[in-house]
Amino acid sequence: MCILVFIGFVANTMINYWRFEDYRSNQRLAKTLANLKLINSKIQKLSNLDTLTNLYNRRYLLDSFNERILNSQKEDYTFGLIILDLDYLKKINDRYGHIQGDRSIxxxxxxxxxxxxxxxxxxxxxxxxxxxxTNKIQVEELLEFAExxxxxxxxxxxxxYNDSKKYNQVTASVGIILTHGRKNQSFDELYHxxxxxxxxxxxxxxNKVILVKS
Structure with a gap:
């Protein structure tokens, strides 16, 4: 009888031990999966960013533009596209070097x-x-925003960067357009x-803003 009790005790202890180990394994697996999900999310975010500025890159912009078209159609609103081109950046690079050009950017x-x-x-x-x-916007707001x-x-x-007593300034030429999803204009059409x-x-x-009629 004592032997049977002992065997039962040992068996129960082993079962509990393996259950605990199984629980720990599941916990470790869940933690690993959560970490992998976080890493994947960070990689995905980085793949959408410009490496110098941390602004979004062209690929993300185009995806967002297509989504904005659909939302504009669904919710019936106008939105804007603003293109900004820095003036004389090449002259800054030539005079002060690309480090200063990057600082301007x-x-x-x-x-x-x-x-x-x-x-x-x-x-x-x-x-x-x-x-x-832009998100929802009217033409007057768009002009004021760009200006x-x-x-x-x-x-x-x-x-x-190598002489704090000196500085440079930079301006931008800006083109803006207001559109609506129902016009079905592509990004390339608006950009052109x-x-x-x-x-x-x-x-x-x-150094001026010009409104384009769509």
Whole structure:
């Protein structure tokens, strides 16, 4: 009888032990999966960002544009596309070096991020070219929004990286367009229209906002 009790005790102890080990294994597995999910989320986020500015990149912008088209159709609202091209960035690079050019880009990116409203998306789509995809907006608001960004950049002072007593300034030529999802205009179509406006802005002395009629 004692032997049977002892065997039962040992068996029960072993069962509880393996149950505990199984529980610990499941806990470790759950923790590992959670960590992998977090890492994957970070990788996904990084893949959507421009490496210099931490603004979104062109791929994310295009995906967001397509979503905005659908939302605009569904909820019946207009939204804006703003293309901003930094003026004379090449001259800054040639005079002070690419480090200073990057500092100018970073300052501009900071201004953009500070001006964004809820739902707006800012992206770097080229070396000196940026884009804002706005949320719901009317044409008067769009003009004011773009003009405020232009003015803030115009006033910005960017210290020279190797001589704090000197600084450079940078301006931007800005093209804007208001559209609606029901027009079914592609990003490339809108970009082409704005690009012509940017060319006009540069021919007229740069550092200005031009509204394109869609």
């Amino acid at each position: 970073l300052k501009f990116s900071e201004i953009l991020l500070n001006k964004l409203r809820t739902g707006d998306i800012a992206a770097r789509i080229g070396g000196d070219e940026f884009c804002i995809l 405020q960004i232009r003015k803030d950049l115009e006033k910005a002072i960017i210290p020279i 229209s704005i690009d012509e406006a940017l060319y006009q802005a540069k021919m007229e002395g740069r």
